[in-house]
Amino acid sequence: MLEIKNLHASVKGNEILRGINLKINAGEVHAIMGPNGSGKSTLAQVLAGRESYEVTAGEVLYNGKDLLDMSPEDRACEGVFLAFQYPVEIPGVTNNYFLKAGLNSIRKYRGQEPLDAMEFLKLVKEKLNVIEMDQTLLNRPVNEGFSGGEKKRNEIFQMAVLEPKLSILDETDSGLDIDALRIVADGVNKLRSKDNATIVVTHYQRLLNYIVPDFVHVLVDGRIVKSGGKELALVLEEKGYDWLREDVASPVQA
């Protein structure tokens, strides 16, 4: 589904990603771990198409198409979803309106008829159950006045409605108490299927107790320095990241 080859990216002249290689198949969950500042969020933003990051080398193939050549909205329409680390507030625009506009824009791109208000409401009510939130959420302005936990749940709610093929969860666990974490993780698990894939970006192992990954990759200084199965996360929990830094110094990259 997704193939990242030697991806380099910089912001304001600082190189942050220094040659990422990663292959993700449908049905898989990949966790990207790493210390602060290692480039995890940058990778998430670059995949979603944020303009402030400049891709200086490499390529990304998404279902055989050149992902980097697409606008952010086209990527969304092709099924790429980013759950933001810091969800953005849009005052005066209700969640309901926002999400309906997004969904219908995506449906239009795919040649589907737009949903009318009633159809949309039916769909949305179904999906609210996924994250155990009540309907009042729909009429509140997008993320405005939301608690940290509500914002994160709102992201997963949007994900449930938009039904993406590739979901990227950027530090979705940060700022969540243990109950909210369980709800969010349950939501993500309910949405897992053999047709879609998920990238979970986190720097704590905690989330991975709930969302069990098929692969774990460790990102340090803009490169993946180690990959393994779900047990790698436990090693990291125990040993931290420093022992891997020394690996970076030695030339392991092709």
Next chain:
Amino acid sequence: MNTETNDIEELANREYKYGFITDIESDTAPKGLSEDTVRFIAAKKNEPEWLIEWRLKAYRHWLTMEEPAWPNVHYPKIDYQDMIYYSAPKQKDRLKSMNEVDPELRSTYEKLGISLAEQERLSGVAVDAVFDSVSVATTFKEKLGELGIIFCSFSEAVKEHPDLVKKYLGSVVPTSDNFFAALNSAVFSDGSFCYIPKGVRCPMELSTYFRINAANTGQFERTLIIADEGAYVSYLEGCTAPMRDTNQLHAAVVELIALDNAQIKYSTVQNWYPGDKEGKGGIYNFVTKRGKCAGVNSKISWTQVETGSAITWKYPSCILLGDNSVGEFYSVAVANNYQQADTGTKMIHIGKNTRSTVVSKGISAGHGNNSYRGLIDIKKNAVNARNFSQCDSLLLGDKCGAHTFPYIEVKNSTAKVEHEASTSKIGEDQIFYCKQRGLSTEDAVNMIVNGFCKEVFRELPMEFAVEAQKLLGVSLEGSVG
């Protein structure tokens, strides 16, 4: 070029020499402004002596006044002797079909979702649809007539209802009020008049859409609306399609009077030609709008969405004279490209327990400059007066400006006055967030701006609100990204 100018001057001078009496046969007043011009206009309209005197008084006062220099707007000096002050509504060269209309204008109409019949009317295409709307107007007029509501052109009102006009004309905006109001009083050509009798609730939104006979009155318009005791009226001004007008200066005057327990709701959507992307051309909109809550428990609400004009200079105000009267002002003003807007309101609290609310939303994009200027004036006897003002500015891009000039004068210690202000910038992160959910940049900006203006839009009558939203989208097209 020079000879042409000389010819015009010669012509102007010659006609001037002959005075207004012979010119009465012609449709256009000679260039320039003098007592003769004023008399010419009055004579053209067969006005009674009192009105001629009223105009002349205004003109004489105007001569002593100076153009205001305090607004935060910049434009070349206007030569008032180089203008024509009266031109009879003329049949313009009629277009035969929509195919002859400027394609750019047509695409804007389509984006606004204006019906074909309406498009044809607006572009002045000679088809039956035009007459359809006339008949619509007539039907409504009959229905209103049954309730005793008077809704007609100003000229008609002068003839048919001289007592009402004489009683209220200039009672809110005196001829000497300000430079542009004095000018308007001297040379106004036409406008609309509306009277709602005691206890009558006007059953429909009164709109300039139906005011065909005053459609071409142009530069100096005069509107007078009176709601008698216990009456209610909602009046819609303007038109949501772009009017390409060749007149540079518009100086209108609007007066509203609400008697005991009466309520007037006045909504404007203004989108005159704002000039091109380089700031060439465009209309100067220097308007005086004021309402007087003359009676107890009366209420006047102004709602405006200003997206057009090169320069907007406009402060719809309320004089809260009656005890317990309420004044409201809701405004969205857009300044894109090189547009300049200096707009706001004045709330003059005179009666006891008077209340006012001000919500102003300024949007600046491109090189646009938006200023809010407001006065909250609590007079000595205004016991328990209350005001709440909120002024928010939204910036799109980094070459535009937003300014706020709030003035507060309080002479009664029981008054409560609150003022809140904020300035924000449409964030790249907001736009990216929307795009990540599948929206185009344009749709994202539209959504964010509309969210920002929501408190004002919900004050507009439903169909107007929908059009205002679309209009905002068109005005801001291409301003980000």
